[in-house]
């Protein structure tokens with residue numbers, strides 16, 4: 001079965017040139033019901049080699065958490081624009097045996113010495129290059145701690161075994177993908193401002209790799225080996241910590257050995273909601289994503305969404321009005337719950353949603369300018385990456401992690417082989433001044449030592465009768481929340497399968513700027529009807545998000561890797577084997 005799937009993947013890649021697509025139904029019965037029919041599961045990630053790593057870990061007897069940890073490390077090798085050791089993220093786990101759902105918060109923390117006004121210049125203006133492309137733009141990385149924590153909670157295979165594929169990929173090299181080669185070519189100037197990054201991601205003299213060339217990462221392999229040997233200590237103390245601190249000292253950054261030693265993963269109670277007959281388990285603060293997905297679903301529940309029809313003008317209008325409310329609340333109330341009181345119960349209550357729903361006029365767009373001044377976002381590729389894993393024991397994992405921008409701050413830790421995040425830009429540098437995604441905020445998301453910047457990452461698990469139905473998530477900066485929302489609505493209201501739900505064209509509205517962004521797939525009729533309702537419609541140049549979903553339905557494990565970005569794959573394990 002495995003070789004057949006790999007063959008199918010290869011065909012799709014070669015035919016399409018740019019995309020690995022489609023739902024991959026594995027026609028096999030649920031081994032919980034038919035134990036003799038063997039193992040099953042599914043891994044969906046943005047890189048086909050990393051999906052294969054996850055499938056291999058399932059074959060080796062690992063569970064979904066083991067596979068997710070291995071995929072997380074592998075993507076740090078294969079997908080350096082977002083996969084990372086130097087960033088952070090969130091992992092949501094539904095663990096069948098213990099009947100628990102947990103949210104592993106491994107978001108970056110502001111380092112010791114970070115202050116509210118650290119990005120303001122002498123005129124009190126935000127210095128964007130300091131916030132986004134300097135050593136000061138890095139928060140204390142959380143990825144290694146988060147993956148370690150997830151493994152120590154629910155992992156089964158030895159820790160070292162989970163690092164082994166990533167070490168091998170870094171040391172022996174991986175094939176430069178079409179996806180990465182293109183992006184590296186486009187970002188050469190930015191990455192080659194930093195000598196170490198230029199050396200890691202380009203050939204001699206900054207010459208870009210061509211797709212298909214072998215790309216070896218020796219320093220990264222050594223960093224991964226230290227993590228394999230010493231666990232968290234292999235990153236937060238010892239040689240890697242020394243290299244990070246030396247890099248910071250060279251560039252005037254704050255992430256020193258004391259900040260690294262102080263990093264803490266937090267296990268949080270997930271945000272929970274219901275939508276029609278489905279239970280929604282999603283990411284709580286310091287992500288805004290889960291709260292606002294639940295808030296918007298609660299609003300939509302007051303309308304006959306299925307009858308409005310997928311992609312129709314009334315449907316897009318309704319999503320837009322719901323998003324306008326959600327993103328306005330985001331700017332006011334959301335921040336790190338360890339520092340500010342976030343009114344989660346109220347924001348996710350059916351009663352509040354009903355009040356908001358009652359004010360929606362289905363014929364006319366509301367104006368955001370009545371609420372606050374408008375701002376234009378800086379065009380920036382919003383990168384991050386999501387992966388999902390399901391195993392045959394009823395465990396399911398949704399993980400989104402990031403460096404913030406593609407390639408983070410574009411500064412690598414010399415000698416350690418990985419990039420630093422620029423997550424500090426997700427804080428509010430100055431009230432009323434938007435971040436790179438055009439998002440506004442205030443005190444709740446101001447900078448403080450040890451605080452986590454507000455995120456939009458929305459790893460989400462959907463249960464039916466307590467059993468996993470599917471897991472999903474996406475990159476896309478501020479668009480993550482509306483992207484995940486639309487997948488949920490497409491599956492639950494419009495009866496689409498995971499692949500159809502991901503392929504359907506997407507809209508986005510975030511309160512400010514007051515524009516309705518639409519991918520090209522909407523019909524001219526729909527656009528005209530939306531304009532007649534008063535929406536300022538903009539057709540996007542870029543696709544929105546990249547959904548990676550897995551699920552289980554009718555005895556079939558399913559995976560769907562978004563066709564918007566190349567080289568992603570959903571991969572199933574073959575039979576389990578002894579190590």
Ligand code: GLY
Pocket residue numbers: 384402403404405423426454455456457477478
């Ligand atoms: N850095 C993007 C996010 O966390 O939402």
